[in-house]
Every structure is written in C-alpha cells, then in structure tokens.
Amino acid sequence: MNKVNKLKIFNDPIYGFITIPNSLIFDLIDHKYFQRLRRISQMGMTYLVYPGAHHTRFHHAIGCMHLMQRAINTLVFKGVDISREEENALLVAILLHDIGHGPFSHAMEHSIVTGISHEAISLLFMERLNVEFNGSLTLAIQMFKGEYHRKFMGQLISSQLDMDRADYLKRDSFYTGVAEGNINAERLITMLNVVDDELVVEEKGIYSVEKFLVARRLMYWQVYLHKTSIVAEQLLMRVLKRAKELTNRGVVLKASSALDYFLKKEVNHSNFTSETLDVFSLLDDYDIVSAMKEWQNHEDFVLSNICSMIINRDLLKVKLKNKKHKIENVNTYKDRLMKQHNISAEEASYFVFTGEITNQAYQLGAQHINILYKSGKIQDIVKASDQLNLKALSKPVTKFYICYPKE
Template sequence: MNSRKKIFNDPVYGFVSVPYGLLLDLIDHPYFQRLRRIRQLGLTPYVYPGALHTRFHHALGALHLMQEAIETLRFKGADISDAEAEAVCAAILLHDVGHGPFSHALEHALLDMHHEELSALFMEALNQQFEGQLSLAIDIFTNRHPKKFLHQLVSGQLDMDRMDYLNRDSFFTGVSEGVIGYDRIIKMLAVHEGELVVEEKGIYSIEKFLIARRLMYWQVYLHKTGMAAEQMLIHTLQRARELALAGVELEAPRHLAWFLKNDNNSPAEPSESLFHFALLDDNDVTAAVKYWAEAEDFTLAFLSRGLLDRKLFRLEWRNAPVTPDELDAFRRRVASDYGAQAVAEHFVYTGRESNRAYDDAEDQIKILFKNGDVRPITECSDVPLYTQIVTKHFICYPKQLGG
C-alpha cells in the first residue's frame, strides 16, 4: 500500500489513517460521499438524541478496525499479500454503500432489494469505473476468494462491521452496555487452516461481545419508540407510492419521485435504478415528508405531520401474535375516530422481530487452544445461552386509539 496517508479524526478511535491510492479514491467517490448524508441509526435520534452519526463514520471506523486486524494476523504469520490487504479494506469500506435513506425504511417501502444486494451492484459499477481494481475486493465480499478468513473479517460472526457499529452506536447513543473490548478481541484473532479463530484467552471477551450485541438490539435497534417511528415512515412512503401510482401529483425531490412512480424497480434495468438510488439520501426523504405534511390526502398528511412533530404512534410488544379480531377492532376505531378519509391499514399495523446474539447455524466462532485443538465456542463457554431466538410480536397504532 502507498506509504503516504490521509488522516481522519474519528471520535471513537482517534486518528484513522487511509493510504493514498485506491482506498482514498473510493472515499472521494460520490457513491461513498453519499453516506455522509445517511444517518447510521435512521430515526433512533427520536429516542437517543445524540445518535446523529452517519454511515460514513461507520465505514471509516470499520476500515480502521480492518487495518488493525490485518496487522495482527500478519504478525502471527497469516499469509496476506499487499493486494489482498487493500482488497479486504476496500470490501469493508464499501460494505454499506448500498444503504438507503433512514436505514431499512426505504428497503421495506419502495425497493425489492436488500442493501447487501445494492452494495454488490454499487461495487460492480465502481469496478467498471476503476477498470477492474475492485475485482479482488468483490471476490472477498461475495466469499469467492479461497482464503475464507478474509470474507469472515468482512461478513461473519466477528466481522469488523459488527465490532465497529456496537462501539460506535454505544458511544453516540450513550448506551454503555454496547461497549466491547474491540482492541483485545482483534489482538486475540488468528488464522487456523484458512479460517478465522480466536485464541482461548479471548473467550471472555467474546462472551462480552455477544452479551453487548443482545442488549444493544433490544435497547437501541429494536427500541419500541424507534420502531414506531420507522413503521410510520414505512407507511408514509407506502401511502405516497399508492397515491403516485394512482396518478396523484405529489411534491417530492426528483430521485425519490422516480421510485414512487415506478411500480417495478427490481434490477431488471439496474443502471437506471442505481442512478437514482445513488442520489438519494436522508435529505430527500425529510424534504418529501415536509411537503406531504400539507398534502390533501388525510392519511399521508397525518403520518407526515406526526413524524415531523414527533407525535409518534404507540408500539406494544407482545409475546404472541396479535389476533385478527383485535386488529379488526383497532382498525374499526380508526374509521370511528378519524372518519372514512383515514386508510386504516396505514394507521394500525402488526409485525414481529426476532433476534439472537449468536447464530451457531452460521459461520461459527471457533476457539484455538494452546494444544492446537479448535472447538466451537458453544462447546467451551456459556454461549449456548445466547443462541436462543427471542421473538416478539408488536402492534402499532395512534396513541389516541389506546385511550
């Protein structure tokens, strides 16, 4: 890699160094700069006001941790060429480049694709622009590279993505339960038979990591107020799309309007979708919601005004699914309280969320013992306690309906 470096001052890690060359060129590209305008935690600032950090921050942080991991693994004898080191850094830098505005809300409301698929499309487009310089990074990102541990560093149970977002989200929300010993975990990493492993003295750091992940999901990522706000935004966008497809003229920034008016935007024609998506950010959605707060359609205006003024719906977690009778009763009350102009399906909604701290069916975390044995962490710690799937059901509705 180039010996000349650009320094970024990061609030979590201090100085982050990026070598001049491919990595800095990627950071300077408009696709990546767009991440400055997309908040990492979407609508979470409605709950934790400090959570205003961006996906740009997160990508740089994940890059920094990747650089630390490469240095550690090389010191322990792992065979990582300069080309592979640059490629795995490019892969982690671009892992979230396909994220849309407000976290996952746009995926649910307007797109037929997940952000991982969009990230892969962006990487292919960038690879053409950079004349094949990202081919190795794409192979690592898609797990086609023979050295599996490189992919595990980008996307695995102990990847640099998770390690950064737990630390960063904890820092900016003020939720201390998410703080992990990322530096110790990285120092405990090693490569054994081509796979990423953790030295046995790192077991307790891994347990702390898994506990932190579980707590952050239920305290931050799935916080009921943040979830209510996201559900409202999803239904705001869905209602806007229904109206746009019915021929109603709605004010909206150009690139958001394109997605509202196109019924099928799966990547049959990826170039046009990618063009518009690459110019979408949180500002477009915020501007549209401000316009729609004054829309003639009651449902669209009600939802938009609620988002602007933080008049959020109530979300109740349940241990069992909401019954059809209860849902119907809530929706009948919408017509009673708000009149026929209210579209009940956008006022009361149900769903469920599942989470487990450690998925032992996925790529397992393996522990390397001093005698050379390698065993899954589930066999040598209390991690089985964290493999249980916790599923919660919810109903979301205007607080006025709850009495």
C-alpha cells in the same frame, strides 16, 4: 497543478486518528458515491429515541476500514501470509460494504423498492466503481461475494465476528449513550488468528467474545429493537408506501427528482438498471425529510398524518407481548379510528398494525465463532464458554407488537 496529498488522517471519536493507507482508498472515499454516505443515517429513526444517534454510514465505513487495518496487522504479525493485493482488497471490500444503503438505511428496501437488498445494490456500486478504477476492485468484489478461496478473508468482511459488527456495536453504543454495547474491539482483534484458513479467537480472548455476544443481545433489545424505534421505522416505510400508492393513482406529490423517480417506477432486482443506479446515487435522507415536511400539509389524510407524526415525533402507541395480539383487538382499534375520522379499513391499516421482532445474538447453525486452545484444540464459543447464558443467546427470542393511535 498541485499534487493532492492522499495520505490523509481522520480524527474519529471512537478510535482517535485513522490513517488512509493508500491513494486507491483515498480516491474511493473521495468519490461522490461514498461521500453520499455522509447523508445516510447509520441508525435510521433511532435518533427519535436516543438524540445523539445522528452518526452516518460514512462514520461507520471509515471505522470498519480502520478495524480491518488492525486485524490485518495482527494476523501478519502472527505469521499469516497476506499479500499486498489481498490487504488492499480486504480494505476496499469493508470500506464499500454499506455503499448500497438507501435513505435512513433500511426503509426503502421495504417500501418503494422491492426484491433487492442493500447488499445487492452495494455490489452494483462496486462493479460500477471497478470499471471506473480500471479493474482495481476485482479481488475486493470476489471477497465481498464470498467467492475468494481464502475463507478467513471472507469472515473478516462478513461473519458472526466481523469488522462490521465490531465497529457498529462500539460506535452505536457511543452515539446512543447505551454503555452496555461498549465492546473491547481492540482486544477482540488482538486475539484473532487463522487455523486451516478459518478465523479463530485465541483462548485468552474467550471473555471478550462472551462480552461481545452479550453486548449484541442487549443492544438489540435496548436500541435496534426499541419499541419506539420500531414504530418510527414502520411509519417511515408507510409514508413511502402511501406516497407511491397515491402517485400510482395520478396524484402529483412534491418531491426531489430522485425520489420522484422511485415513486413513479416499479423498481425491483430484475429492472435495477444502470440508469436506476445513477438516480439511486442521488437519493439520501434529505430527500425524504424534505418530502415529509411538504407532505404533512397534503390533503390526503393518511400521508399528511403519518408525515406529521414523524416530523413532530408524535408517534403511534406501541405495545410488546410475548404472544401474538388477538385479531379482535386489532379490529377494535381499526373500527374506532374509521368511525372517528370517517376513513376506510385500508386507510385505517396504515395506523393500526401488528408485527414481530426477533433477537438472536448468536446463530449456532451459521459460521461459528471458534476458540483456539493452546493445545491446538478448536471449539465453538458456546461449548468453550462456562457462561451458561451463551447457549440461551443462541436461541431466537420473538416478541410481538401492536401499533395504534394514542387517542
């Protein structure tokens, strides 16, 4: 049998050539659970706003692994002691951090599966893979859960300046064409250091951190919380919710076996079994798109119309305000729709609804981004920066939306 060359190279549009560092990483990337990420969109329905945003969780995970390699090399060069086992664990943890995402990234968590996050499902996948790979992922799982004693390693995986954010801001900026999000990830990583087992950024990197936080704020308003993205995501969740509701009433809907399983079962954290994980691993964006193409011709008014809206990008109208929308306005739109199509108030609520979005680029109470001065002094970025905007960026800004049919 021919021996497989496991030291492969990816050609990434963001970073250029990315090398797979060892056979364990190769085998994890090659695994069907990870290959599924090629069929999970990184940015959900955002391609309806920015046509280029068709990149996947697979792209993002490989990019995160590459940045983690760079961060490890930087820290080792600066004298931080990282063993070969710890290095492998960091690479595995960041590679698999998003493996539990469902179709279109977040839609399932808020519709046909309740009380279990994609992080929890990622952990279930990692534990399953750990059995398959004879315990090779034990340390990575410990780090992923934030239980490893070396705090900075957990911060590289999940914090306010982690490899996940460093990749998705730069990658999403590239694929959407929104230049404001284009951070200098390489410089940020070059400025990293460790003091008392905590991650810090050297003083020279202060402006790169400022740019990172401002870029994060702008990307949230312009891309992640774009009003059209919000309404498309809400409609997708309502498609799945309505499909589950109809299935529970005994209506038979054409769907893939994997999607059918989640429509028929009440799935939450307590009953997410090994069998559920097997079925979940077969579910991706294609199941949902295929179902919506079929359901747009269904006799149910709600299901068919919402599916048609998404498939043909004929979405609801959405208005954003700085204060809550009056209940009278909501009822006016609902009453009009009920009379026009002879539907119930419950059915009308699928097309007329309100909600809120919040943008907070930096959380002061959470893990800090600390700046290390040449004198050895360490200070939070908000205090260290002469950029007055940073204090404002640490305050949450909330906006309220209302969605209703265009007519």
